[in-house]
Amino acid sequence: MDFQLDDDQRALKAGVRELLTARFGHESLRAAVDNGPALDRTLWRELGEAGFFALRLPEADGGVGLGLPEAVLAFEEAGRVLLPGPLVATHLAAGTVDGAATGETVVAAVDGELVEWLAEADVVRGDAAGAEPLRSVDPLTPLHRVPASTEPDPAAVLRTSLLPSLLPSLLTAAEQLGTAARVCELAVQHARTREQFGQPIGAFQAVKHLCAQMLVRVEVARAAVYAAAVTADPLDVAAARLLADEAAVRGARDCLQVHGGMGFTWEADVHLYLKRAWVRTQRTGGATQSEDALADDLLAGTAQ
CATH class of the missing domain: 1.20.140.10 (Butyryl-CoA Dehydrogenase, subunit A, domain 3)
Structure with missing residues (x-):
């Protein structure tokens, strides 16, 4: 297998870096820290327009039609600038939740006992009943703890x-x-x-x-x-x-x-x-x- 990036993948990586650097550079990062963890809906929609959330969605369904390697390249660039928001949950919801692919809908997901960006989400995947705010070490990642309602099945765990x-x-x-x-x-x-x-x-x-x-x-x-x-x-x-x-x-x-x-x-x-x-x-x-x-x-x- 060839794990080297091809020309299209390098261009995609460079394009995502250019977009994120322009829209969420150092000054934007510090402003977000100073103002608190509020999701920038305008930026979220711009990511949707650029195809960030719909990268793996087939073109027939309005997506970009690329694969997992390309999604990894895009998320690598997001991690590079510390882009805040439930990026993974919204990306995975593209094609199944209306508006997720275009950035019009923000999707959060319950992950074990934690859920990120619960208060900002339009749609929450999983049972978040009884979730309580949790002090997060990261000023740009608000967290909620979801109480375990029942004893888990040991085999399932x-x-x-x-x-x-x-x-x-x-x-x-x-x-x-x-x-x-x-x-x-x-x-x-x-x-x-x-x-x-x-x-x-x-x-x-x-x-x-x-x-x-x-x-x-x-x-x-x-x-x-x-x-x-x-x-x-x-x-x-x-x-x-x-x-x-x-x-x-x-x-x-x-x-x-x-x-x-x-x-x-x-x-x-x-x-x-x-x-x-x-x-x-x-x-x-x-x-x-x-x-x-x-x-x-x-x-x-x-x-x-």
């Missing part, structure tokens, strides 16, 4: 843990990949410009090692995420999700370390990337479910 939900987990991994790549860029930029003892801090071996390790994690996660988008194999997705989660969380922490005391301040963007990465790890197909899926496959292989 086991099946769920061994087979992570494919599409939500892969698209989340793509967002994590975009975040990991961006914090690596931010760390390198700071290491080149910040000076100590008369030279850029990037000249110091400890900082070089941090940046190099970040880049390695990004490229390993990128290979895994892109491959999983092509194979659509649940185990490939589980591995990609683990690697992308690690690249995003550890990358943001290392980026903060490179920034030093500046990185801990509210004015720096580094903490926003770390907090969003933390929140995403709690979505379906996160560490526990992905690890269980891979472990189950390994045990099944040794038993044969």
Whole structure:
């Protein structure tokens, strides 16, 4: 299989980056943080007009007619700019919920005991009865906790843990990949410009090692995420999700370390990337479910 991007895919990735950079650049990000987590409906509709939510919808149904690899590229760019909103839930609802594909309808989804952007959603998939606001570590991801109404079936819990939900987990991994790549860029930029003892801090071996390790994690996660988008194999997705989660969380922490005391301040963007990465790890197909899926496959292989 060829996991390299073709010309059309590179053009799609560049186009999505151009759109998101223009509409949700640094100033927009900081304004959103200062004003609180309110969804920009105008931007949401612009994403719909650009085909973001309808990428995988057949052309006969009014969609773009592309595949999972292209959706992964788009979500990678969304993760790069920390685009807020229930992107995964709305994208997955295109074709089944009226207005989701065009961005006229915002869709949220209950994910275990959590639901993101419940108050802003026009449609909620799943039972959100009794949901209560939950303080979110990420200022741009409002959360609600959904109480468990009944005791879960142990067998059902086991099946769920061994087979992570494919599409939500892969698209989340793509967002994590975009975040990991961006914090690596931010760390390198700071290491080149910040000076100590008369030279850029990037000249110091400890900082070089941090940046190099970040880049390695990004490229390993990128290979895994892109491959999983092509194979659509649940185990490939589980591995990609683990690697992308690690690249995003550890990358943001290392980026903060490179920034030093500046990185801990509210004015720096580094903490926003770390907090969003933390929140995403709690979505379906996160560490526990992905690890269980891979472990189950390994045990099944040794038993044969």
